[in-house]
Amino acid sequence: MARILAVDDRPINLQFLVSLLSHDGHSVLEASNGQEALDIARGQHPDLVIADIEMPVMDGYEFVTQLRTDPRIADTPVIFYTAHAGEAKFVAQPCGVTQVLTKPAEPEVILNTVSSALGELSFTERQVQSAGAGAGVESPGKIPDALITLQAVSLRLSALIELGLELASERDPQRQLDRFCSTARSIIGSSYAALGILDDGKQSIRTFVVSAGDPEKKSNHTVPPAYHGVLGKVLTERRPLRLRSPFSDLGVMDLSPDGSPISSFLCVPLLSPTDVYGWLYLLDKLGAEEFSAEDERLAMTLAAQVAVAYENVVLYETAARNAEELDKTRRQELEMKDQFVSHVSHELRSPLAVIHQFVTLMLDGLAGEITAEQREHLDVVLRNTLQLREMISDLLDITRAEAGKLLFEQHGVSLLPLFIELERNYRERAVQKGILFLVQEPRGLPLVYADPQRLRQVLANLIDNALKFTERGKITIRASWDDQPGFMRITVSDTGCGISERSLPLVFNRLYQEETTVAQSRKGLGLGLHICEQLVSLHGGRIWVESRKDHGSTFIFTVPLRIEEIRKGRNT
Numbered sequence: 001m002a003r004i005l006a007v008d009d010r011p012i013n014l015q016f017l018v019s020l021l022s023h024d025g026h027s028v029l030e031a032s033n034g035q036e037a038l039d040i041a042r043g044q045h046p047d048l049v050i051a052d053i054e055m056p057v058m059d060g061y062e063f064v065t066q067l068r069t070d071p072r073i074a075d076t077p078v079i080f081y082t083a084h085a086g087e088a089k090f091v092a093q094p095c096g097v098t099q100v101l102t103k104p105a106e107p108e109v110i111l112n113t114v115s116s117a118l119g120e121l122s123f124t125e126r127q128v129q130s131a132g133a134g135a136g137v138e139s140p141g142k143i144p145d146a147l148i149t150l151q152a153v154s155l156r157l158s159a160l161i162e163l164g165l166e167l168a169s170e171r172d173p174q175r176q177l178d179r180f181c182s183t184a185r186s187i188i189g190s191s192y193a194a195l196g197i198l199d200d201g202k203q204s205i206r207t208f209v210v211s212a213g214d215p216e217k218k219s220n221h222t223v224p225p226a227y228h229g230v231l232g233k234v235l236t237e238r239r240p241l242r243l244r245s246p247f248s249d250l251g252v253m254d255l256s257p258d259g260s261p262i263s264s265f266l267c268v269p270l271l272s273p274t275d276v277y278g279w280l281y282l283l284d285k286l287g288a289e290e291f292s293a294e295d296e297r298l299a300m301t302l303a304a305q306v307a308v309a310y311e312n313v314v315l316y317e318t319a320a321r322n323a324e325e326l327d328k329t330r331r332q333e334l335e336m337k338d339q340f341v342s343h344v345s346h347e348l349r350s351p352l353a354v355i356h357q358f359v360t361l362m363l364d365g366l367a368g369e370i371t372a373e374q375r376e377h378l379d380v381v382l383r384n385t386l387q388l389r390e391m392i393s394d395l396l397d398i399t400r401a402e403a404g405k406l407l408f409e410q411h412g413v414s415l416l417p418l419f420i421e422l423e424r425n426y427r428e429r430a431v432q433k434g435i436l437f438l439v440q441e442p443r444g445l446p447l448v449y450a451d452p453q454r455l456r457q458v459l460a461n462l463i464d465n466a467l468k469f470t471e472r473g474k475i476t477i478r479a480s481w482d483d484q485p486g487f488m489r490i491t492v493s494d495t496g497c498g499i500s501e502r503s504l505p506l507v508f509n510r511l512y513q514e515e516t517t518v519a520q521s522r523k524g525l526g527l528g529l530h531i532c533e534q535l536v537s538l539h540g541g542r543i544w545v546e547s548r549k550d551h552g553s554t555f556i557f558t559v560p561l562r563i564e565e566i567r568k569g570r571n572t
Contacts, residue, residue: 001025002118003044007037007051007063008081013103017050017081017110024111024123034058038066041073048117050101053082064095077117081105173313174207180306181280182211187302188266188295190282192257197270197278197310198226205278212257221257226278228254230267234279240268240300244290255281266291268299272307280306348392356385397457397531408454408538412447412562415479415488418456422477426463433467436474445479447562448488454535455559461528462492462555470496473552482558487541493554499547507545508533532557 004026006017011032018028029044031037035058037051049067053060060080068074080088081101088100099113111123121129177195185193191214197207208223227235229251234241243252243265252265267281280303285291359382361367363375370378397406423439430437448455459477466475473495482489499507506512510530536543536557547553 001027002047002114003027003029004114005029005031005037005040005044005046005049005051007031007034007049007055007060009033009052009055013052020107020110021050021114024114026114034060034063034066037063041067041076042070045073046076048114049076049078050081050114051078053080053088061091061095064097068096079113079117081110173310173317174209176309176313177207177209177306178211180302180309181209184280184299184302185211185213185282188282188291188299189286190266190291191284191286193280193282194221194255195270195278195280195306196224196226196231198276202226202276207278210257224255230255230265231279231281234267234269234281235276238269238271238276240266240296242266242291242293242296255283264288264290266295266299268296268303270303270307270310272304272311275307275311277307277310349389352385352389352392356382356389359385397534406534406538408451410449410451410539413450413452413455414447415442415445415490418452418459419477419479421456422459422463426467426475429467430475433470434472435467435470438474438476440476440478442479445481445488448559449562450539450559454538458532458535458557459490459492461532465528465555466492466494466496466553469498469553470494484558486561487558488561489556489558491554491556493552495552498549498551498553499545500549504545504547508543 001024004021006014006021006028007030008014008017009032014030014032018030021028029040029046031040033055034051037049038058040046041049051060051063058066060082064078067076067078077099078097079099079101080092080097082088082103092098092100099117101110101113105113108123115122115126177197181193181195184195191212193211195207195209196205198204199206203226205223205226208221210221212221224231226232230241230243233250243250245261245263247253247262247265252262255265256262262283264285265281265283266285267279269279270277280299282291282299285295358367359378362370363378363382419439419441423437427437463475463477475495476493477491478493479488479490503512508529510527512530532555533543536559540560541558543555543557545553545555
């Protein structure tokens, strides 16, 4: 017969295929994943491959794709044997797979499909021929009962694995319990299954799920009390109960959905390692007079699976609700804070504007002549008024940024006029302190993608900071290409007092101010650098500082280039 390569990552499935194909006279090679199968196919050149799809290392689709690229084995016929045949059919044909078997498939169906792929008479046709020809004609033989049993075990194990995966991934409790109840009835083999989930007080049934082969039984069910007879015994003792007719007076017959006789009964508690969640009971074993000890063990395994999965879903829902409440509370707190800061800022800005207006009038001599001493005092008032106005602006900016309400509009911006403006605005202040103010004009550099007002705000904060902390030497502003493609780098360097190693990781924190002997640096709320970090982040860039105590500081931030500039750079 033929040399066939069987590929499946589950040993029980592989064992069944090997036994079935060997029974039909084929020589069978084995592989547990796509990569192993590919290696065997290249070395052994099988006549046919039967492969699962979902496998580790290399799945079935990738295996076939690689197979078709090797001229020596590209024409090898392949059969997909998978639990997800519906999905597989859409992608099987493009990679040259014309036959797809659905797990589980009857042994005769598998053998007939193999014969078709090999271009031979089917297993069924050979049996008919053998029966018609009489003695002397070789018969493929009846499929042994041992193979049927092996398939049944394989199906049970596969169903258990699939159920476990589905229960673990399902986040809807009702769908989870519906799926479990129907699968439990199918795996164990009963005409009726019912699942009861206790309420939080463990006194009554909150959720009741039914699966029945007879639709009338499913529609006629009633919800029994949580501790009714045998059910209460299982819950109280937390162990399974298996009975056959005739029953003692434990209320088993009361559980019949349509009043018909019950021949056998099996009930198991839904136990996790920490709690009991309810019970699962099954009625009338199919094909037998009673449920077996193996059925009981299997039911306990299933019940433990669903109990843990259900517990995880409950915990997930609780965590999700708590997170939602926390998020809602957080949003409300931010909204209240935003409203409070906005209200207070508005109330403060109005009198500040009046103070600023009248102080300016007095300094301009419009309210009459003032003495030198009075002018000095008014200058102090004006400086502090301006500083207070900046503090209020900072508070508003940081509050709006955290609430996602900060006005922000990016477009192509040239750095050259911005740097010229900064040089004009800050050179005089630097000269007054005896500091050199150097601006390396960014001529020939491309446009950046930024909000010009916010970019100006970042630079102004960094330059203000440099002026506060620098008593001698120089302040330098420059722009250059960043190491990260698509970004420009802007630096503000000074020769001031520098930042201690301890403070370096903290300087961008909200309200953080390093202890310093420079009195001027103590003014403000400690929001400037935090605002810089927020604004740079909104641009999609990053900001950091390089500094040593008594050796000055260099603040560096990046800003993205305009898209057109990036494309232009790629094309050159």
